[in-house]
Amino acid sequence: MSEFKNGTKKVFVGPFVQSKTLKELEICKDGIIGVDEEGRIAFVERSTADVEAALKLHGWEKVEVIRLKENGFYFPGFIDTHIHASQYPNAGIFGKSTLLDWLNTYTFPLEASFSDVARARAIYNRVVSRTLSHGTTTAAYYATIHVAATNLLADICLAHGQRAFIGRVCMDSAIAPDFYKDESAAQALAATRESIAHIRNIDPTHAIVSPIITPRFAPACSPDCLAQLGELHRETGYPAQTHISENMNEVKLVGELFPDARSYAHVYDDAGLLTDKMILAHAVHLNDDEVALVKARDAKISHCPASNTALTSGTAKVRKYLDYGIDVGLGTDVSGGFSPSVLEVVKQAVWVSRHVAMEAGDAVKLSTEEALYLATRGGAKVVGLAERIGGFEVGMDWDAQMVLLNEVQDMEGHGEDEGPVDHFGWESWEDKVAKWVYNGDDRNTVAVWVKGRLVHKTSRYQS
Numbered sequence: 272m273s274e275f276k277n278g279t280k281k282v283f284v285g286p287f288v289q290s291k292t293l294k295e296l297e298i299c300k301d302g303i304i305g306v307d308e309e310g311r312i313a314f315v316e317r318s319t320a321d322v323e324a325a326l327k328l329h330g331w332e333k334v335e336v337i338r339l340k341e342n343g344f345y346f347p348g349f350i351d352t353h354i355h356a357s358q359y360p361n362a363g364i365f366g367k368s369t370l371l372d373w374l375n376t377y378t379f380p381l382e383a384s385f386s387d388v389a390r391a392r393a394i395y396n397r398v399v400s401r402t403l404s405h406g407t408t409t410a411a412y413y414a415t416i417h418v419a420a421t422n423l424l425a426d427i428c429l430a431h432g433q434r435a436f437i438g439r440v441c442m443d444s445a446i447a448p449d450f451y452k453d454e455s456a457a458q459a460l461a462a463t464r465e466s467i468a469h470i471r472n473i474d475p476t477h478a479i480v481s482p483i484i485t486p487r488f489a490p491a492c493s494p495d496c497l498a499q500l501g502e503l504h505r506e507t508g509y510p511a512q513t514h515i516s517e518n519m520n521e522v523k524l525v526g527e528l529f530p531d532a533r534s535y536a537h538v539y540d541d542a543g544l545l546t547d548k549m550i551l552a553h554a555v556h557l558n559d560d561e562v563a564l565v566k567a568r569d570a571k572i573s574h575c576p577a578s579n580t581a582l583t584s585g586t587a588k589v590r591k592y593l594d595y596g597i598d599v600g601l602g603t604d605v606s607g608g609f610s611p612s613v614l615e616v617v618k619q620a621v622w623v624s625r626h627v628a629m630e631a632g633d634a635v636k637l638s639t640e641e642a643l644y645l646a647t648r649g650g651a652k653v654v655g656l657a658e659r660i661g662g663f664e665v666g667m668d669w670d671a672q673m674v675l676l677n678e679v680q681d682m683e684g685h686g687e688d689e690g691p692v693d694h695f696g697w698e699s700w701e702d703k704v705a706k707w708v709y710n711g712d713d714r715n716t717v718a719v720w721v722k723g724r725l726v727h728k729t730s731r732y733q734s
């Protein structure tokens with residue numbers, strides 16, 4: 272199976288909402304969006320509910336028409352720029368740990384168990400269907416060190432139709448536990464190349480799944496391993512992902528392990544890994560010198576507020592990064608983060624920014640609009656797909672979710688099949704979106720498409 276074909280043209284009729292800029296949402300009450308056989312947006316009409324007229328205008332016949340019949344809107348699919356698929360069974364399990372003991376207590380033992388491919392299959396099937404149900408149309412996944420299980424994750428994403436970056440995790444240093452580590456830098460490289468070859472084989476154009484080079488983080492990798500992965504990054508042009516400056520003990524450890532490096536960010540730069548195709552997760556404790564370097568290299572940041580709070584890592588200075596012009600997206604960081612939902616992370620990003628604002632002043636607060644931008648257009652920049660996903664523009668792929676709110680008709684009670692957002696009918700469109708963000712969940716995401724293919728639906732979806 273390689274290039275993914277959709278068959279028929281589709282027309283999506285109804286309101287849509289998307290980010291126009293960091294600060295501004297577009298709310299279109301009468302939308303008609305035409306999606307071609309390849310799953311690409313062919314036209315966007317903003318001021319007519321007349322489907323026949325729109326079809327005629329574009330010379331389209333024999334199309335599938337999908338209408339939003341209830342109260343709701345289409346929204347771009349979410350982009351999770353940092354998630355550990357292998358850690359999903361631990362979502363919500365973190366106790367009072369902080370990063371380094373959390374890794375040893377909860378994370379490495381779970382990841383080590385992915386030598387069992389049957390277990391990996393069950394978990395990966397579940398995490399992909401679960402994230403799709405929350406509207407995640409693109410995910411940058413960390414798998415484990417196991418090539419067979421990593422390749423299986425790629426197969427599963429392709430089969431479910433979730434756009435994904437698949438990272439075989441590299442960790443060969445002395446701090447990696449004996450029961451879960453690469454034998455050497457050479458072995459980490461060979462295993463990474465094996466996964467790349469598999470993903471190239473199942474999806475040669477990377478229409479849906481792509482490899483991503485994944486040194487776990489500097490302390491888990493030898494300098495040789497980092498340098499060789501940097502060379503592979505240069506040679507193949509494939510993106511890379513890692514963690515940076517999440518926790519103060521980790522930063523201290525990096526200073527001890529890499530005494531010649533000017534900073535944590537310089538460790539990656541020295542290895543040729545700090546490029547415009549590198550996704551840096553967390554970036555909580557970067558100093559000014561490092562922020563300037565990240566900007567100079569145009570490296571990307573995945574902001575993971577739920578995880579940063581759960582593991583008491585700190586509060587990332589997102590406003591500063593945005594003011595610097597650094598591209599920022601959101602990451603669930605399951606299972607440092609407890610939820611596989613990017614909508615939850617949108618809320619968490621707003622919440623954490625308010626805690627930062629209590630010290631630093633109102634200017635650092637993120638608005639709802641800004642957090643939704645980070646979840647879509649910002650994420651698209653972070654994964655290098657800004658031209659393809661994150662919004663509803665002609666030429667982009669139709670990666671979208673249908674969001675429904677409940678129309679309250681009977682004040683006495685509520686139906687079992689309804690989602691958690693009650694819409695009374697007098698709310699403005701801005702209020703509707705805010706109610707979805709702060710009260711909504713996966714029950715409101717009734718259908719999800721990737722590249723025009725319907726990849727998830729609930730019983731409330733009727734086209």
Ligand SMILES: Nc1nc2[nH]cnc2c(=O)[nH]1
Nearest residue numbers: 378487488514578604607
């Ligand atoms: N949050 C988080 N940080 C890390 N740093 C190195 N590995 C990990 C991981 O699995 N999760």
Ligand SMILES: [Zn+2]
Nearest residue numbers: 514552604607
């Ligand atoms: Zn992580």
